[in-house]
Amino acid sequence: MIAEAIEASKALMKAVPLLGGSTSTADYKSALELIDYLIEHDDENPLIEFLSAKIESYERLHADFVPFNTALENLPRGVEALRQLMKDYGLKQSDLREEIGGKSLVSQILSGKRSLTVEHIRALAVRFNVPTSVFIG
Incomplete structure (x- = not known):
């Protein structure tokens, strides 16, 4: 055997x-x-x-x-990564409706008043084709 x-x-x-x-x-x-x-x-x-x-x-x-x-390693983490990706892709807050929700919620997350949820992180990782770890930290 x-x-x-x-x-x-x-x-x-x-x-x-x-x-x-x-x-x-x-x-x-x-x-x-x-x-x-x-x-x-x-x-x-x-x-x-x-x-x-x-x-x-x-x-x-x-x-x-x-x-x-190398580019991925040099990306900022967490909300800063989201800001950078939005800039790189020319996105507005309203463009993240599918991944996060309304413009108000995106604004609260970008300002630090709210945190990204696990669901947000997963959806953003799929949209931008990056590991979920990019949005943590």
Whole structure:
């Protein structure tokens, strides 16, 4: 049984992009396609977790992502990050109705009278395609 499990894991590492330690762009793109397929067709497949970790590692370490990661690290945190992103995207307070609510609530958050909720943070992270941690702190 142990020998079979070891052989199966070796075969899996060869068959699934990035699991075998490859850092090629082609394998990265294949891994993205595979994870998209799995999420859409088999969202409880354990490969999703493994691939997600490998994709995250690739994106954190690969030279193609250095400028993006550097820019992300240099973003201000919390409400300051929101202010900067609004400026970068040319957004007004009323443009955040879907993520936060009305202009009045956005104004209160930007002035520090109210805090971002977990729901706000999640919605903003999706809108701006950044980690939720950008809006915390």
